[in-house]
Amino acid sequence: MTLALLILLPFLAAIGLAFVPKENEGTPRVIALLTTFFGLLLGVKLFWQFDAAQTGYQFVTTIPGLGAEALGIHCRLGVDGLNVGLLLMGAIVAFAATCVARDIGERAKEFYLLLLTMTGGILGAFASLDLFYFYFFHELALIPTFIMIGVWGRGEDKNYATFKITMYLSLGALIALFGLIALYLQMPAGQRTFDIPAMTQYFAGQRMAAQAQQLIFPALMFGFGILVSLWPFHTWAPLGYGAAPTATAMLHAGVLKKFGLYGLIRVAVPLMPDGAKQWLGVLALLCLGNILYCGLVAMRQKDLNLLIGNSSVAHMGFVFLGIASLNLIGVTGAVVIMVAHGLLAAVSFALSGYIYQQARTLEISRMGGLLQQVPFVGMALTMAMLAGCGLPGFANFVGESMVFFGAWKTFPVVTALACWGALVIGAVYMLRAVRNILHGPLVDDWKDLRDLSNLWRRLPFAVLLFTLLLFGFFPRLLTDKIRASAEVIVNMANGGMPGNRAANQAGHSNTTGLAGEPSQDQRSLSLHPGPIAVELWTFSGVLNRNPNLTLTQKALGSETLGFGAGELHRLDSMAVPPGGEGAKGASHESVSRTVAFTPFQRSTAESAHKQPKGCGPHSFRFKDRGHGSQAADVSHEPIPSPYPPQQPDSTADNTDYADKNSSPSAKSAKSVVKELVQGFNGRDAAENPLPEGEGQSEGERGSEQSGRASPLEDRSFGE
């Protein structure tokens, strides 16, 4: 109900607005403010009530009447760790954007109507569990963007910017659509579904042909990438944001842009692990284009909005890097940045919009000394700029540092360069802007600028900055909610799979070889995406210190994904009974531990989630998941994980191992444990005749389906 209201309310309000008579000039703004404020409350409620301990979707709702039964399209909404933060952020930004939209003079009613439509579309796209609506809602939000820039935009380049942003985003959406359709067609005729969890489950069991993955994945990667201004398809972004009205820039740069990233994480990576492995190396290289190149470009900008636009493009690079790292830390970090950057972009554009409204220009060289004249705006802008260059205390720092920690294993050189981009280049252009705009003697032209003195008008800025600081100070409020879902995605993307055997073995033979030289098998595999990609891929192989990562991760089991090849020695401790070195606290007894530092933690399940002393984190999380699928028979509100818990079984810890000995899935667990002890001689066909993914998932799927029947029945709308 909460979720459905959150999505539908803006649409209903937009429809209502259409009937407001023209004479009532103030009404549209009041309606829009009330709607988005209520949406903000709903977003907070959703975030608050979201149970971090559950891996599956929560708040699952089907909106009746929207959908086509015959085509298998349902308007099904749900929340998991990946989108709960985004929904909250979207609701906050929507409210803030409505607040600052008072600078819209003419045709205010139409503007608010479009703004509300955009809001509903964005939130709907994030919440949709149906592939059709996932795409549909995004388009629904995109089209108002174009109209708003075209009609209410500013600057000389307005028309060209509208044209460009429309062409680019339509093209990106179109390419992504091709990819999504191709994905849909990969399912056999009888089993086709638009339901994302069902699709995910299907492809987890029935691995898509590697050939197909290598063609479909890039379509999604570049299609979604264009939507997120992936280098070199980024030039629409600064230009478009420069020309857009403030509220539109806030909503698009802050929220709607994240759709592409969300699509990559939600659909592309987990459904096409082989394609991901082939192409994420390329993505890691392209992200340097965002981080370094666009950072350098930002240094040269003469207009504040273009600077913020370019820096926003640069920040997307960190998210790409996090996704490309394909491990729990990196992907969680990527989601954190998505949330943080949404708030940051919103507050930055809101501030630049305010300055523009006052000064009618954003030319940096003409500014100077504004901090004396407009202390509140100046301080907020300083904070936004500092958050933008990754200062601790703001959520951006948490996300960026997590991405660095995650990506360091896989792409050390790229990570080092990204660090340079984050710490040095980012600081150079941000501080230069602060110096030129806010510091120095006050320029005479700006003697009559007015500051935001009214508390009410300060509210949107305060809310955005407060949220950034809150998540920056207490990152576990966010990461604890993201983690479980990110783990599922990462497990799927790294799980043992029949199609990936060749690559894995190739990687394995490389273990002792030179890291820089991709073996013959790898090269032959990478021939599909075309000659340019091969070049890039070979290059990324050079940068990539651990080409055998996939094997390691597979052998280690999904639970230890964060560990790369360098961590092989840790296996000893995993093979011995728990209580050894695995536990973190064991190494320094003198430490007196106190409880978790999450002041707003509501659920006590979290305390259960804390690892018991002397027991590795791996065994524990597995058990948790195991209970989840068993408990699926008992109907309870949140549906269990739609993903078959395939890999965790293979890392069964020794205590569970004995109980599981007789169950069918224990077979694979047994073989993996044996392998661990033998020191990874690879999983030979002789030892494990059934390919890992199939054998296990078949058994799992049976139990999963039987367990799934009752809880998956949707709580229909209005319940």
Add this chain to the structure above:
Amino acid sequence: MKLQVLPWLILFLPLLAAAGITLFTLNNRERSAGLSIGAIVLGFVLTLFFIAVNDWEPAGKETVASWLEVGPLQVDFGLRLDPLSLMMLLIVTGVGGAIHIYSYGYMHEDRGVARYFAGLSLFTFSMLGIVLANNFLQLFIFWELVGLSSYVLIGFWFERPSAAAASKKAFLTNRLGDFGFLLGILLVWDTFGTLNFSSIQVELIRNPAALGSLATIAGLLIFCGAVGKSAQFPLHVWLPDAMEGPTPVSALIHAATMVAAGVYMLCRVFFLLDLPDSHALEVIAWIGGITALLAALIATQQNDIKRILAYSTLSQLGYMVLAVGVASPAPAMYHLTTHAFFKALLFLGAGSVIHAMHHEQDIWKMGALRRRMPVTFWTFLLASLALCGLPPLSGFFSKDEIIAATLTPEHGHPALFVLAVMVALLTTFYMSRLVLVAFFGPAKSHGVDHAHESPKVMTVPLLALAVPSVLGGFFGIAELYGHQLGETHSGYHVLAVVASLGAVIFGLAFALGLYWNAAQDPLPEKLGALAQAARNRFYFDELYEATVIKFQEIAAAIAAWFDEWIVAGLLVRGAHGATELFGRGLRLAQTGNLQTYAFLFVLSAAVVLYFMIGR
């Protein structure tokens, strides 16, 4: 450990003060100052109380809360309590408290007092965070936050272009160092799987070769952080410019505490540097030595009272880093402690002079201040002598330990010893020059005639800081550090004592000969080019301007050009243009003329037929 909550309170009180000032009392200077001063003084009292109850080594060394926990990345927010951190707590809250009180007098007439105290409290919070951090990421977080507060406070008078530029320069130079530091942290985490200092130490004791061939690189990357924060060569250029901030800020941040954080960090992670296959320490020793010498040379030819002290700080920081480099962290920390006392005192004394001279900072416009400002003069003199290393003042003991440490056979080097003694001589020389020119001799400008002693709120902190500056050698500080960081050598090396005393005497003699009653500096004539170079800081700023900064500018220009003309121009507009051209071309075929259509129809039919049948 009893009263576990106290360290948390000490840490967060200043943050609460900063937040309270920012949110509520920005328009009330008294209340703002009260909040800020109250927070730090209370922190000092609580620290004393905590040490009295728990002694220097509390039973459980750490109190921990989980800050971030995602898979293998487990980051605590923890407080580590041992002699090292407790002593630093005392320094930061004690010296800091004196400076806070002094600030109230010094800044009283400024209209941004509330903002100033908010900045000071934010700084205190960040600095205490560095001191108490129990893991690398937490250290890094506070590391960045002290950078921020330094940025805010250097640029306190942001309307001055020079202050705005200096604050930006300080932040960016620090960021360069932090870049290496972060890579070092990533490397360490990659190797050990943890960021906690004690866990890493345990791991390293078990397996000293854990880092393998990366030991040197890891050590040097971590050292990068200290190079930035403690302003070591080649990133030393920001510190002298940082003097654009208010003088108490220079005393607190750029003399006593923040710049010493690099040295503190090196001592905290000394176990990572002192590894069998690591050569990091050698590099560290030489960087420290070079910094000490360079800065001392530059200091001899500066005329701005604060800049002389700034270069002196650089030089002394070089000493401390040198001590770490010769595997003697305990003397380094000892010197850090005594230096915090007397250098803060020197800066506050300089502030008192500047205050009396109405913001005149050129020592060649002072003179004869001895009689007009007796309290300032005597405390300044004592601090200068302590800095020179005259026995039995505190500086003598700490500096002597460092000079003696350069003589240890395994890590020391005769060249380093000579270097250290030379720096001691130069130190005495430039400090004597400063005191002789500013306080003795004839009055060199009219400003002196109107100068008078500062109010009590400023002189009492001077007196309070003079006590530990004089007596710092007798409190057992060295033993305290030695106990935790390991006694590197015992007793004072006779050679070291003789050499350093000789250096003091010669330095004093040179200075007396040149500057007794001097009206202008005779040195430039005698030294010529060297003096010129020293006065221009050996042209480092110009060098960086021409190389590093230029390079990045050019790269940015190229990227911007490429973006505008190639990506957005040739490719995007090109695709656009090509499509349009194609469309225009097609339009030519749509003539509306029936004969043309008929002709095209026949032509195509012929072509099709040719391919189907004709061949």
